[in-house]
Amino acid sequence: MTEVLRITGLAKSFGALKATDDVSLTLNAGEIHALIGPNGAGKSTLIGQIAGWIVPDAGTITLEGADITGLSVAARAKAGLGRTFQVSTLAMDRTARQNVRIAAQARAGSSFRFWGQVAQDQGLRDAVDQVLGDVQMLDQADTPIAELSHGARRRVEVACALALEPKLLLLDEPMAGLGQDGTQEMTALLARLKSRIPILLVEHDMDAVFALAGRISVLVNGAVIASGPPDVIRTDPAVRTAYLGE
Numbered sequence: 001m002t003e004v005l006r007i008t009g010l011a012k013s014f015g016a017l018k019a020t021d022d023v024s025l026t027l028n029a030g031e032i033h034a035l036i037g038p039n040g041a042g043k044s045t046l047i048g049q050i051a052g053w054i055v056p057d058a059g060t061i062t063l064e065g066a067d068i069t070g071l072s073v074a075a076r077a078k079a080g081l082g083r084t085f086q087v088s089t090l091a092m093d094r095t096a097r098q099n100v101r102i103a104a105q106a107r108a109g110s111s112f113r114f115w116g117q118v119a120q121d122q123g124l125r126d127a128v129d130q131v132l133g134d135v136q137m138l139d140q141a142d143t144p145i146a147e148l149s150h151g152a153r154r155r156v157e158v159a160c161a162l163a164l165e166p167k168l169l170l171l172d173e174p175m176a177g178l179g180q181d182g183t184q185e186m187t188a189l190l191a192r193l194k195s196r197i198p199i200l201l202v203e204h205d206m207d208a209v210f211a212l213a214g215r216i217s218v219l220v221n222g223a224v225i226a227s228g229p230p231d232v233i234r235t236d237p238a239v240r241t242a243y244l245g246e
């Protein structure tokens with residue numbers, strides 16, 4: 001099993017509050033690893049520490065074996081840490097295709113891997129169509145973002161992340177605010193992506209989590225209280241008490 005991401009002993013306090021407290025976990029190729037836990041457990045803080053906008057007090061992060069703990073947000077993205085952008089970062093008056101193209105151009109402008117060498121327009125167009133197809137947005141590719149459903153916008157955000165050719169995706173509540181259809185579409189999208197791009201998934205929708213995740217880690221008060229396959233987590237007494245409310 002190829003390990004893509006490893007975090008070891010990550011900690012972050014806000015004053016006296018330990019938002020994350022000695023958190024360690026790994027993400028393997030082909031896997032969705034879900035991170036669940038009650039509100040305030042530290043899930044977003046952990047994602048922020050991995051993405052780089054929150055500086056940890058302690059701990060290390062390695063991406064494909066390389067230590068990225070000291071890198072900036074931009075350098076981590078360049079190294080292959082993919083994440084979705086907030087809705088507000090999509091240009092609302094531009095089409096889905098134009099938005100993805102901006103992300104793809106940012107990738108082409110960077111000097112490594114495929115696009116750096118072959119940044120011809122046709123290559124860029126093909127790449128944009130490829131990721132729009134990945135998120136099933138080809139039929140709405142030329143619709144302005146402002147006219148798209150919430151779920152479709154969210155899929156465009158994923159397409160923008162994919163256009164950067166990430167080694168993994170960090171997703172913080174991708175189903176939040178989506179209706180049943182949007183949640184189902186996002187679940188299907190993540191299921192299709194995972195063999196290509198491993199995903200660290202923070203999500204409250206337990207149906208989606210149990211459908212998608214190969215492993216689940218449970219965060220409570222900043223600490224991982226259980227980690228394992230869905231069947232084990234579902235029946236873990238400590239998890240049921242602390243999180244599933246039983």
Ligand code: ADP
Nearest residue numbers: 014017019037038039040041042043044045046
């Ligand atoms: P989750 O995403 O699991 O709901 P968060 O990581 O957002 O939890 O928050 C974990 C804890 O850290 C919460 O108690 C939250 O109030 C606190 N927290 C998060 N960010 C900050 C901050 N910038 N300053 C102070 N406290 C924070």
Ligand code: MG
Nearest residue numbers: 043044045172
């Ligand atoms: Mg959060």
